Amino acid sequence: xLRLLNLELQKLLLNRTSKTLIFVSxxxxxxxxxxxxxxxxxxxxxxxxxxxLGIFNFPIIWHLTTFFASQxxxxxxxxxxxxxxxEYSNKTIKQNLIDGLxxxxxxxxxxxxxxxxxxxxxxxxxxxxxxxxLYYSSYNEAxxxxxxxxxxxxxxxxxxxxxxxCLFLGMLxxxxxxxxxxxxxxxxxxxxxxxxxSWQSDVAFASKIQNVFPLKSMYNLIEQPFQRIAMSKFPNxxxxxxxYAVHLHELAIVIGWTALFVFLSFRLxxxxxx
Amino acid sequence: xxxxLSINNLTKKxxxxxxxxxLSFTIKKGNVYGILGPNGSGKSTTLGIxxxxxxxxxxxxxxxxxNTSTHDALKKVGAIIERPNFYPYMTAEQNxxxxxxxxxxxxxxxxxxxxxxxxxxxxxxxxxTYSLGMKQRLAIASxxxxxxxxxxxxxxxxxxxxxxxxxxxxxIKQIAxxxxxILLASHxxxxxxxxxxxxxxxxxGVKLYSGRVDEMISSHGFFELKSNKKEELIALxxxxxxxxxxxxxxxxxxxFLNEPIKSEDFNQYLFSQGIILTHLVQRKESLEEQFLQLTxxxxx
Numbered sequence: 001x002l003r004l005l006n007l008e009l010q011k012l013l014l015n016r017t018s019k020t021l022i023f024v025s026x027x028x029x030x031x032x033x034x035x036x037x038x039x040x041x042x043x044x045x046x047x048x049x050x051x052x053l054g055i056f057n058f059p060i061i062w063h064l065t066t067f068f069a070s071q072x073x074x075x076x077x078x079x080x081x082x083x084x085x086x087e088y089s090n091k092t093i094k095q096n097l098i099d100g101l102x103x104x105x106x107x108x109x110x111x112x113x114x115x116x117x118x119x120x121x122x123x124x125x126x127x128x129x130x131x132x133x134l135y136y137s138s139y140n141e142a143x144x145x146x147x148x149x150x151x152x153x154x155x156x157x158x159x160x161x162x163x164x165x166c167l168f169l170g171m172l173x174x175x176x177x178x179x180x181x182x183x184x185x186x187x188x189x190x191x192x193x194x195x196x197x198s199w200q201s202d203v204a205f206a207s208k209i210q211n212v213f214p215l216k217s218m219y220n221l222i223e224q225p226f227q228r229i230a231m232s233k234f235p236n237x238x239x240x241x242x243x244y245a246v247h248l249h250e251l252a253i254v255i256g257w258t259a260l261f262v263f264l265s266f267r268l269x270x271x272x273x274x
Numbered sequence: 275x276x277x278x279l280s281i282n283n284l285t286k287k288x289x290x291x292x293x294x295x296x297l298s299f300t301i302k303k304g305n306v307y308g309i310l311g312p313n314g315s316g317k318s319t320t321l322g323i324x325x326x327x328x329x330x331x332x333x334x335x336x337x338x339x340x341n342t343s344t345h346d347a348l349k350k351v352g353a354i355i356e357r358p359n360f361y362p363y364m365t366a367e368q369n370x371x372x373x374x375x376x377x378x379x380x381x382x383x384x385x386x387x388x389x390x391x392x393x394x395x396x397x398x399x400x401x402x403t404y405s406l407g408m409k410q411r412l413a414i415a416s417x418x419x420x421x422x423x424x425x426x427x428x429x430x431x432x433x434x435x436x437x438x439x440x441x442x443x444x445x446i447k448q449i450a451x452x453x454x455x456i457l458l459a460s461h462x463x464x465x466x467x468x469x470x471x472x473x474x475x476x477x478x479g480v481k482l483y484s485g486r487v488d489e490m491i492s493s494h495g496f497f498e499l500k501s502n503k504k505e506e507l508i509a510l511x512x513x514x515x516x517x518x519x520x521x522x523x524x525x526x527x528x529x530f531l532n533e534p535i536k537s538e539d540f541n542q543y544l545f546s547q548g549i550i551l552t553h554l555v556q557r558k559e560s561l562e563e564q565f566l567q568l569t570x571x572x573x574x
Contacts, residue, residue, distance in 0.1 A: 007375050015363050086361075095359040098325045099376045099416075102345035273288075274327040 004109035005116055007101075011083065012113065018079045025075030026121045030128050033065055037132045055229055056136035059148035063225045063244065065129040066155040069121070070222060073159055076117060077166045081179040083110065084170030094274045107266045110167055118159035126152050154221040154246040161218050161254040161261075168261040171268045187215055217253040221246060276303040277339055278424050278455055279324060284333035286319050286479075293319040295479040296333070301424065301457060306450050308466035308487075309459040310565060311476035317459040318356065320476075321428050325353055338423075349377050352417030353426035358409040362402035366393060366412050369401055370419060377420045387415040391445060407438030414445055424455040431465060443468065467561040477569050490564050494531035497540065500553030501527075507549050526553075 012018045037056060055064055087093040096106060129152075133145065165186075169179040190213045198206035210216045223244045231241065279301040286294040294316040301307055309317045322328030324335050326344050337347030360369045370384045388394045391411040396404070404412065410430060417425055427446070431439040446469055450456055460466050466473060466487075473490065475483040483490055501507045504527065511517050511529050521528040537556040544551060559567070 003375060003378075007372065010368070010372055010375070011361065014361070014368055090361060091357065091359040092361055094327050094355065096376060097327050098348065098353045098355060099373050100345060100349040100351075101376050102326075105345075271329065273322070273329055 001108075001112065004105055005112045008083075008109040008113035009116070012079065015086075018082065021075050021079045022117065025072050025079070026117065026124060028075075029069040029072040030124050033068065033125075033128055033132065037136065056132050058133050058137045058139050058145045060225065060228065060232070061129050061133045061137070062148050062151040063222070063228065065125055065132075066151045067222045067225050069125045070155060070158055073162055076159075077163065077183070078176070078180065080110075080114065080163045080166040081170040082176040083113075084167065085174065085176030085179065088174040091274075097274065103269045104266060107167075107171075107262065107269060110265075111164070111262050114163040114167065115160055118156055118163065121159060122152055122156040125155065148245075150246045151222060154251065157251055157254050157258075158218050158221045161214075161258045164258045164261040164265075165214055168265045168268075171265040190215055211250075212253055214257045217250065217257065220250050221254060277301070278303055279335065279337055279457075280339075281320070281324065281335045282333055284320065284323060284335060285331045286316070286323060286328065287331045293479050294323070297476075297479070297481050298333075299474050299481065299484045301455065303423070303455050304453055305472050306456045306470045307458065308470035308473045309457065309476065310461070310463065310466055310473050310561075312461055312569070314478075315476040316479035317461075317476060318428055319479075321353070321355065321426060321457075321459060325351075325355070325426070327355075349420060350423050351426060352420065352422035352424070353428075354410075354413040354417050354430060355428045356432070358413035360401045360409070360412065360416075363400060365398050365400050366404075366415075367397045369412070370416055373416045373419055379420045383419050383421075387418045390418065390448070391415045392441075407434050407441065410434060410438065410442060411445070414442070418449070422454065424457060425449060426457045426459075428459045429461075430458070431460075431462065463560075463562040463565055473561075475565065475568060482568055487561065488558075490561070490568065493559060493564075494534045495556060495558040496528055496530045497537070498553065498555040498557070499527045499529065499551055500525050501544075501549055501551050503549050507544070510544070510547060510549065 012022065055061070087096070093106065097103065101109075130145075134140070137145070139145070166179065166183065169182045170176065173179050173182060190210060193213070194206050194210040197209055211220055223242070225244070227242055228244050277300055281300070282298050284294055284297045285292065297316070297320060309320070311317050319328055323330045324337075324344075326348060337344060338350070342350075361372070364372070366388065367384060370387070371381055373379075374381050374383065384397075385394070388397055391414050393408060393411055393415065396408065401409070401412070414427075414430070417427075430446070431442050434442065443465070446456065446458070450469060456469070458466060458470060470487055472485065473483065473487050474481060475490075499507065504522075504525065507527060508520065508522065511520050511527070516531060516533050516535050517529045518532045519530040521530075537554060540556075541551065541554060
């Protein structure tokens, strides 16, 4: 396992483009969160301090930072599709197999890299949230600090799921740009299907169906936190109430997709003549 | 002798096209094999199948008497297919390190193998800065990293300049001299003739011949003759029972033998008949001539 991970890390980290993108996707959100937690003096007119709004309170900070950081996953998605695209355009995938890597090992080495970087990202986000939270939060009892820590786990599952989808698309179309286009098509297709079903039956049923679609199910793991922040400001407004929590069935759906995408990637490679 | 690879009734179809048809042959340890055939005769497909990158349609193959799985067996094989494939943004050394990781070979081999192919001083240059000849030599170094039991080369001199071709051939000869089994696919016949002891001849995916190079055609060779009395010479040859086909091109008369004759006996015989030769060469068909003869015979 370590051998396969090492293999993939060497391929990624010696490539300047992927190194930059990895940096951007994992380090940048962490800096942005860090900066936003500082006091910012806007041209001397007023001082902007997001911490004062209470958004860095436990446990809401877990929700906020994971949601925010997951927006940066697109950069690493580029890395994932290009790590497949490059193997095809350089024909190194063929050479790797000839050199004695099995097709299963090839897919696994990519998957391990995905898990590795997702784990690193989760740890970084976990640490930074914990530190900022400790600094700003008005609550400091352990029970409150670690409540809703499942958002971190949801973040990890969400990243691995999303990148596995990218891995599958990369294997499917072999070209990184087309794979990204495909990703966008899936996004649109999910909404078109949603639209069609809600037109034929009703919206509630359609959104139930949509919730098992790959992209939507990943989004469902960590929903937008803004409404929740508004909710905490205006607790009396009933129409703001929504279900933002991480549910087991949501996790199960995404893990199911992940397994399916990795398996399909392997099947594709196995049946393909290079 | 140990069997390294045995192929039994292998067939590969790409849709309607049958690229390899019912192919069987075995590779024994210590020999240098050539796979000969025109472009599109199924050489690369066959190699692709045994190297696990192309899926077979029917038949089977076994590495090392079938005791190991294909992907483990490939760790004891060194192979280059068509173009050298490496990561352009890595240096030669980094690329070889990657191959070491795949093959579970210590990094210490890198220095030794780069020295064999003469790329040691360029080991820190990126692959994308290499010329085609250097890329091909790096590919050979990479294939040698695990001290393979068999080295598979598919068109190793394709697209190289004469110097590059010469360098690659010298390297192949050196490796062959050390007793490494080599399987060389090529459509360049003189290349195969120069280095191979055994050949497999393919045409349109069908095996026409497999065996030793010098036994490919049962032939006693031919004489190339010149004489000032050309017409008398031809008449004499046509009446002689030992000769079959006779070809005349310009001043040169080529007479094919039906049975072995020594050149000195033949010369003496002609002299006694009053014909004096100005040119006498006895030789066997080159591989190219044999190959064309073989593929022509099977045309219909």
